[in-house]
Amino acid sequence: MLRDVNNGYRGLLVILSAFMIQFISFGISLSIGVYNVEFLDYWSDRKTVSVSLIGAINIGFFLGAGPLTSFLMWKLEHRTIVMIGAALSTVGMLPLPYLSSLDYYCAFYGVLAGLGFCFVYVPSHVMSGLYFDKHRSLATGVATAGSGLGNTVMPIFIAYLIEEYSWKGSLLILAGLCFNLFVFAALLSPLPPNTTMELIVQEDVKERETMLMVQLENVALKQPQEPETISDIEVLVQERGLEDCNKMSLNKSGSTCTCTKEVNTQQNCLENVDTQSFEESEISTHAVPGESGTMEKNNTPQCSEKDEHSKKPLSIFCDFKFDVFFFNNLLWNTTSLMAFSFAPEFFVTRDISKIDAAFMMTVCGFGTFTGSVLGGVVGNCACVNRLVFYTVACLMLGLPLVLLPIVESDLIVYTALMLGFGMFFGIVLGLLVIITSDLLGSDRIGDGLGFLMLSNGIGCFVGPVLAAAIREAMGNYDSVMYTAGLICVLSAVLMMLIPVQALLCDSHSRKHDMALKYTSVQESS
Structure with a gap:
């Protein structure tokens, strides 16, 4: 049984809350592809790039405001920030059915709801990692599975709501769903002192x-x-x-x-x-390699200036491994949002009905759910190299997108490819916190995750806009899928720099040791 740091069961309640928060926030944001079909029909006089800004701004603020959230976590309780996020997301969703301007949608859905989703997601996800030590990978994987389940249920649920109540009526129901975030925020018990x-x-x-x-x-x-x-x-x-x-x-x-x-x-x-x-x-x-403290004769430790500097949030960018991880996140998030934003429209152009297109996004979400749990379970095994596992998942994430334009209009094959895409996307999400902990240490998870959210936000903002620009330039969505797949492969190649750098440093260290031994032998003789 998973237990929290005080051998109680409050940690399980935190995991449940984080799960449901991600279910709602990711489920709504990543279902933008279903709404994009409706938005393009409603604002038919606007270009695809303009319409894509609604989802791009939302997911950009959702993930890009991570550093702001990380800063607030030093000033306020995690639960307080989640409460503020619940209020912002509800206020951002509630007026949408009564607005007719695309600019207002960018402001309310894009900025307010996106910022609110960030405020509820980051603190709850950080708490799921802090409450557990031995089973941290499994705990964060289970919490991350909420995003996969939300992405499974929400597209088909929203498609049903649109059929029954129109797309504007469905937005009002989603606003009520966001109001439930207050309940899950209240369940996030603060960490005990010390x-x-x-x-x-x-x-x-x-x-x-x-x-x-x-x-x-x-x-x-x-x-x-x-x-x-x-x-x-x-x-x-x-x-x-x-x-x-x-x-x-x-x-x-x-x-x-x-x-x-x-x-x-x-x-x-x-x-x-x-x-x-x-x-x-x-x-x-967990300090940056090469940094150490100095001890005085009176046995009182004195930290050097470098140690003081290493405690600052921005000092994590002095770590080459984290820099690589930062840009890796930027690339695979660009890929993911290109797919989530325009995969439904791609399927519609392949003579697939709107409800079947939404169903395939539901299958993708189910893959994300199972992948998140799988990533957490496998990442918790001592025999598994998590960095290699993560790199392979990034590589495989781009493969289904490259294959989508090649396959003829076959619903079964499309479903299988989207299932695979969702599964590898879930694995990557499930390993995000534990890889951050491996690279920076558990005491810097909050800072690391905050800056990773900035990377994710930049990628998620660039993705839909880039996809729309390619669609306008090439006149089809095939080029969008090819580009998305290749960018994801590039993100995996980038992660390979971490073991290469480690090998080079190890080789240099061995040569240095051999030189010292040789010098010692020469002096003794």
Whole structure:
């Protein structure tokens, strides 16, 4: 059973709330393709690019306002921000049936509803990751599955509402649905005090113990002419914040010191660590490589200027891996919104009825739902390289879009391709938070996810506009699908730079070590 950080079940309630929030917000935003068919008929005198701005602005603010939301999470409670988002999304949707200007739709549906969806999505998604440690990948995958289920149910549900109540009447019903976001916001229990520090302690102490044992073993292997005293080892133990744990007993034997580990559990150690002193003496294990703290003789840790700089939100862009991940997100979001915005219109031009086109988007949403759960489950397996799994999912995400224009008008084949597209889209979404945690550390999930939302928002804004421009230039939607697929393949290729950079750094490190050993041998001889 999944449990939250306090061994209770409030985390499960947070997961349920995040699931339903994503169900509503993503379900409405990603169903814009169904409305685009109606919008193009209603504003027949306007160009496709102009009509595409409605959905582009909405999803752009939905994801692009991530940094603003991340900043607000430092100032306000997560639940408060979600409440504000629920109000904005409801106000943005409610007047739409009574408006007739495309500009007003861009302002209310695009800006207000999009900003509201961002405010409800980011804090709830971050909380689903913070409440869990061991099963974080699975927890965030289950929460992300809400977006897939919303994208499954909403297109066919909206198509039914349009048939029964017209497209303007359906918008009024969706406004009522947005009002329910207040309920799910109320269920987001705030994290208990000092929970964030407890999570960092649990994640860091094991690695610090390993580093300590390695350094102590190195001390024991030193030459007799370089003796170490008991006090030197005690200083090392104190630097690691373990002096109160009673885990280490020191014995002096001749000119060397040995360290023996008592049979004491890590949990007892965590109970004895003073979190305040740990926070003051912490040298983050998730800092940018090459940054470290310096210790004075009085054993008081002093962080360098680089460590202070690494705590700033923008410092995450000093990490090459995150920079690659940022642009990868921009590319695959461009692809996704090109497909979600104009796939229904593409199917209509292939002599597929509007209701069948909406059904295929529903199948795509079902694939997203299953893919999100699959991505969370597989990503939680220790034997799986999550970065490779994510890269392969990005590559496969573009393949169905390239195949769509090649296939003849076959409803079954189209359905299968959209199912595959949705499944790989869900896998990518399900791994988003856990990959961010792997690259930056759990203590910087909020900052990382906030800036990724900016990347996603830029891609989602560019996608529909780019697709409309290609449609106007080429006169068909085939070129739109080809372009979307190739952009997604490019996003996968970009992710391959991360292991390449790691290999190059490892090779350089080995050469450096060999040079040091050679120099040492020469000096000794």
